Amino acid sequence: MKLFKCQSCHQPIYFENRVCGNCGHKLGYLPVKGQLTALAPAGDVFTALVDKRQRVRYCANIADDACNWLIPADAPDEYCLACRHNRTIPDITVPENLARWQKMEIAKHRLFYTLIALRLPLHDLTEDPEHGLAFDFLADNPAAETQVLTGHDAGLITINLSEADDATREKLRTAMGEPYRTLLGHFRHEVGHHFWDILVRDAGRLEECRAVFGDDSADYGEALKRHYAEGPPADWQESFISAYATAHPWEDFAETWAHYLHIVDTLETASAFGLRIHPAEAKTKALHADLDFDPHQALSIEKLIDGWLPLTFAVNSLNRSMGHADLYPFIVSPPVVRKLKFIHDVIRAGAVVQKAAAPTKRSLLSRMMRTAAPEQPPAPAPEPPAPVPPPEPPAPDLPDQKPPVVEPPSDTPLPTPPPPDDAPPPVVPPGGPVELPPPGNQPETPMRMGIG
C-alpha cells in the first residue's frame, strides 16, 4: 500500500485514519483517486483538500466506525465502493460482534484497495444479481447445530465472524498446522474463487488454466475429503505455495491468487518507504533490489519476484531478530512462479477502466440482522501514506454453474505438522525465480471454523 499524508499539515497518516493526529483535520479515503484526503467542512458535506473541486461525504458505515471511505456528495448511494458489496452484517448491538465486524472491515477495505489498484472488475449484486461480489459476515448462533462456513459461492463470500477473534483464529491456525492465518489472507483467498469465475471460466481461459493448475473438474468434495484424510503429498513445496493448495485446483488457484495480492501490496509498501536491499554478504544479485516501482503496473511476474525474494529475506530476518515468526513463511518455487505468472496475466487481461465516480445505488438487499447502530469513535493512528488508481467494471459473461467452495471444516487438522523454523536462506535457482526464505513450511489454509 502507498503512504499517505495529510494535505493540511503534511503529516504521514495511515489508511485507516479518520482524523489527522497532528492538525485535527478529518480524513477520508477517495477510492477513485486512490488518495486519503484531509477534509474541510462545506455545509453538511466536505471539500476534499486533495482536490478542492470535490464535494464529498462519508460512507454510511462511518456511523459504526467501520469505514472511512468517501463518496461524492451528490451520489444517490449511501455506501462506498467497498461497503456496497456487503449483503449481510452481524447484529452489531452485540458488542463483541461490532468489534469483530470492524476488524473484518479493516481487512476488507485493504482487499478493495488492491482490487481497485489492479483495476479488477467489481460489480455488486445490484449491478449483477447473478454473480456480483457480495459479503455475508455471519456470527455462529450458539443455539444452532451448524456453524457458519467460510467460503465462496457464485460471487457471495461468507465469512465466519469468529475469525476476527485473535484467540480463536490462532487456535485454528495451530490446529490446521498453518504458518499464516489472517483476516486479510482470508479475504484475498476467497475473492480468488470469485475472480476464477470471472477471469478464467467466463473469459474462456479454462483450458489454459487447467494446463497450469490441473483439472478443476475433479470432484471437489472428494478432493477435500482426501486432503484432510491423507494430507498433502510429501513433496508439495516443490510445486505448491501451501499445503492447502494441493487439495484441489480451485484451492490452488485461490491460494496462489492470495499470494499475488500479498506480493503486490507488500512490495508497494516497501516501495513507498524507499526500501533498498543490498546485503553486503550476498554476492548474488538475486538478493539485491531497489524497490522503486509500482507493482500494480509491473509488466512481468519476474519484476515482482525479483523484488519479492530480497524483500522477504530481509523482513523475515528482521522478524527473527525480534523473536517473531517469519513475515512470509512460504517458499516460492519455480512452478509456483509459473502459476503466479498465469494469475498476473489474467489480472492484466481483466483490468478495466474505472468509472469516474462512485456507485450509484446501494444494494438494498439486506443489511439483515442489524438492529441498531452504535457509536462511532474515530480511529486514531499516526503515520503516513499515499494514493492509488482507479477501477471500473465491464461486464462478465455467464457461465455454467460451479459448486460452492466451502473451506475445510476444520476440526480436522492436517496430518502433517509443520516443520520448524530453521531455514536456510533463500536459494536462487539459476535464472529463475526463487525460493524464499523459509520458515516453517506449513499448510496454509483459508478459512473455516470449527473448534470451539
Ligand SMILES: [Zn+2]
Ligand atoms: Zn494534518
Ligand SMILES: [Zn+2]
Ligand atoms: Zn464504506
Ligand SMILES: [Zn+2]
Ligand atoms: Zn478456497
